[in-house]
Amino acid sequence: MSGQMPLPNPPVRFAPAMEVPAGNEAEINRALIDTMGKISQTTLEHSGHATRSVHAKSHGVLRGEFTVLDALPPALAQGLFASPGRYDAILRFSTIPGDILDDSVSTPRGLAVKLVGVPGARLTGSEADSTQDFIMVNGPAFTAPTPEKFLGSLKTLAATTDHAEGLKKVVSAVARGAEAVIEAFGGKSATITTMGGQKQTHILGETFYSQVPILYGDHIAKVSLVPVGDLATLTGAPIHTADDPNALRTAVSQHYATSGGEWEFRVQLCTDLETMPIEDASVVWPEDQSPYVTVATLRTAAQESWSPEAVAAYDEGLSFSPWHGLAAHRPLGGVMRARNSTYVSSAEFRSRHNGCPIHEPKSL
Ligand code: HEM
16 A cells, blocks of 8 residues: 555654664674774775775766655644755665676665755754765565564674675576575565575666654654656666676666656654564564555666766765664664664775775755
């Protein structure tokens, strides 16, 4: 269920006691920073260039305009969405691995959006800025319930970073087959998808999700971006990676050479903490209890999606983090808390080794 429709249940009103940090979070955070640092160091040694520890490969960077709808009902008119407004936006499409792989190794996709010139009280650590980032992946929940569990799979990823790409291609092809079997039996294996079982489809047709919750003013929400109009016709459209190691980038460039694109930005309010928990990032919040509802649109005009200038400014020169933003949209839960220092650390590594300072933009 989606789009504009009345909320079936009243949303939960957030209270700080709803966040319950685990006792060992500081220790897990240090291990995450350490493991991610190893991924970055490995790729730096092999390529001579520092990239993001995960989501290293970008498939396009775009400029757009984000418009908050007017006359939203009170439960949805919160934080940035409290009043209608238009903000410049920067978009970066990515895939999950920490190394730059041939696109025939098909892995889940990310979309990071940065709004600039956003007014309002800021998150700690983000006080000097005026941006609001939303960082999403094309699945409704995270692969692991907690940062501690995620650390386990990250160690596997770190161990396979920069290993023979040929092997990963085989793993990916096998995983796609296994995924088809699992789907046929009515399930979806998050693990297999993360290890490379993503279908080889057009990235512009994907629906992207925050996967984990944010504060939504008085409430708690997950957010998503859903392609509409022309972009919706690309959902599930096959792309051909056999002869093009950068097939996703090519597909985005070809689309934007002549056309623009539009997404609806939707929020799913938490209406029941039992079925829509804050601290378990792996739970898909049931849409029959609380549908995603449109609160804004994101429009992009036809443009060059991989120009050297835009790549230098947005792919290399920016960091996207859920902790860049308004206090009214504070990231919630253990996985979100773990992302605070890990994103800073990865961005600092890139900044240090590439001699390219990373800072938050004041405007496009
Ligand atoms: C404990 C859990 C997580 C950790 C430790 C983590 C860590 C990181 C790090 C270090 C980066 C690179 C930052 C940079 O160099 O600028 C990154 C990028 C990214 N992460 Fe996460 N992440 C976590 C969870 C998630 C979740 C739940 C999502 C789902 C929405 C996500 C989506 C992304 C995306 C899309 C990017 C690329 C952002 C960009 O384009 O710059 N991550 N992550």
